[in-house]
Amino acid sequence: MADGGQDNELAALEKVLLDKSADPVDLPFSLLKAITGNFSEDNKIGRGGFGAVYKGVLPSGHTIAVKKLFEQFEILDKNFACEIACLVGVKHKNTVRFLGYCSETQHVMRLYEGRSVWADVRQRLLCFEYLPKGCLADYLSDASCRLQWTTCYQIIKGICEGIHYLHQQRIIHMDLNPQNVLLDNNMVPRIADFGLSRRLSGSQSRAITDHKLGTMDIWHQNS
Structure with missing residues (x-):
């Protein structure tokens, strides 16, 4: 987790986690991938119709919940935009705290019909406070x-x-x-x-x- 840019993003995430008045932050996919152990099964804490939820552990020891929306979901962008629009500015003791989001499209090599092709992979993620008692x-x-x-x-x-x-x-x-x-x-x-x-x-x-x-x-x- 290492370069100066990522250190700055970690600091911003720590700030919004500890300061309830802070606004959600834009986070890079690489950071969320790192704190969830590359979205490992060991860190998975839930799964729903739109995505899977992972436990993300920060270097400070603080824990957050990272919701990774399914890439193949056909109305992904619409639901992602609606969810952020509703979450931004919502601050109440009986609603989950929204900490940040990630929206990136990566150009990666994938196998298709037996050959390697370039493909655009959309990454859409949301970060929340981690609530240990479950649902x-x-x-x-x-x-x-x-x-x-x-x-x-x-x-x-x-x-x-x-x-x-x-x-x-x-x-x-x-x-x-x-x-x-x-x-x-x-x-x-x-x-x-x-x-x-x-x-x-x-x-x-x-x-x-x-x-x-x-x-x-x-x-x-x-x-």
């Missing part, structure tokens, strides 16, 4: 891990406050489910996965869609 679905489905009523109330209240905040920002999540509610160390809920979200214009009062694209997106903690 709400893990606790609803595991009978041995029943939550106390006070914790259940805290989670319900937090989700409602998060959604109310999003609606005040004219953002409709459109894929709210237990897989997309993450929990921090204190079991405070954070609404995540804005891939299907829509930010309404001033003249709109609702969002209408003809396609249901929401899928399971489960985040868990690796030991």
Whole structure:
């Protein structure tokens, strides 16, 4: 991880991670590849319909979550743009913190029909705070891990406050489910996965869609 440019990008990422008022930063693909161990299976903490989520470990020891969108997804650019548009400026204790993004197209050699050809590979990634308790679905489905009523109330209240905040920002999540509610160390809920979200214009009062694209997106903690 080494050159001066990457050191500067690491410093910017550390700053936004530690300073909750800081804005998300543009990050190079090489940096995200390095902190996730080249997106190794050992670092994978979740997978959904739009991409896989990896644990990224910074040299300081801090951990973030890196969501790598699938290259072959046909509406990749549209969903990527919509998700960033909704996430930028969203700051609430019950929404996941958006730290940065990467949008690069690389010209690489690939095998095609038995011969090597040059191809454009799109890399689209999003970075978030890492929430070690996993998603709400893990606790609803595991009978041995029943939550106390006070914790259940805290989670319900937090989700409602998060959604109310999003609606005040004219953002409709459109894929709210237990897989997309993450929990921090204190079991405070954070609404995540804005891939299907829509930010309404001033003249709109609702969002209408003809396609249901929401899928399971489960985040868990690796030991």
